[in-house]
Amino acid sequence: MYTAITSLVQNNAFQMKFDWLVIFKIASEIDPNCNFIEHLxxxxxxxxxxxxxxxxxAEMIIRPNIKSIxxxxxxxxxxxLIQLCHNMDSLFKLWDDVLLHNNIFDERVSKCxxxxxxxxxxxxxAVALxxxxxxxxxxxxxxxxxIFRDQVIFLLESPNRKWTYENINAIKKLLHDNSLNWRRDDVIQSLELISQSHTLELLNIFPEILDDWFHSDFSDTKEKKIPKICV
Known part of the structure; x- marks a missing residue:
């Protein structure tokens, strides 16, 4: 019987239908370890x-049955479920509206x-970021x-990248955002990459980012990279 149910679930799911989700209502009885996932x-x-x-x-069917798992x-x-979410909208929706949370659970799925x-x-x-x-x-x-700091650096790495006003404004906000936990080396690399850009509008934000540096607790007294970038 279990084999037949698993086959039905697999067949329905790969036809891009959602009737198979009903298995979560009876999973605690017929498949408490949710091994059917291995077939999906x-x-x-x-x-x-x-x-x-x-x-x-999933919000309507899986969430109400989580406590029985x-x-x-x-x-x-x-x-x-997290691996299925190939865009941020679906990932946030899953995280907020489908999954139930506590500290232990969040820690276990953190890496994923x-x-x-x-x-x-x-x-x-940069706007999407x-x-x-x-x-x-x-x-x-x-x-x-x-991860977000790395992506900011990646976006700045190509001096020939075309920058719209919206993207420049977004990258500036990200570089100003203290909740990104910018480190000394990150800021220096960002300044260096901006200084190498071929886009004048992006070059224009260099003084603002440099001003942030001077008002931060970072130091460059030993390596003196900042003066070299400013030349």
Whole structure:
């Protein structure tokens, strides 16, 4: 009987339907370890509308049944759900509206969550990056701030990148944002990359970022990189 149910779940899921989610209502009785997930590892919702619909269905069906799932199984389920969320909107929706949280659970899925964030923000511009960082749960900003700092540096690395006014404004806000936990080396690298840009409008924010440096607690007395960048 279990094999037949698993086959039905797999067949329905890969047809991009959502009837199979009903298994969560009876999983505690027929598959308490949610092993059926192993048959769905290849499932992907490449269409964003389908993914949004899946998350909505998950909110209605999975969330009410989470408390009947043992903790280790819930962690496994949550990691699988997080991997399905290939955009930040779906990831935030899953995090806020589907998953139930406590400190132990959040710690267990932290690495999976941050890696999904890294993958999701790797394809966006500065406007998208700033938008996504503002939407992050506050208790997770410290955990993923390095990922966002790295992406800011990546965006600045190409001197020939075309910068719109909106993207310049967004990158400036990110560089000014203390909640990104900017480190000394990050700021120096940002200044150096901005100084090498071929876009005049981006070069124009250099004095503001430099002013931030002078008002910070950072020091450059030994290596004296800042004067070299300013030349």
């Amino acid at each position: 590892r290849a499932l992907k919702y490449s269409n964003e509308n389908l993914l949004a619909k899946f998350i909505k269905e 043992e903790f280790e199984t819930y962690v496994k389920l949550a990691k699988w 969550f941050t890696e999904r964030v890294r993958e999701n923000i790797s394809r966006g511009d 700033e938008y996504h960082f503002k939407r992050l749960p506050k208790d997770y900003r410290d955990r993923v701030s390095e």
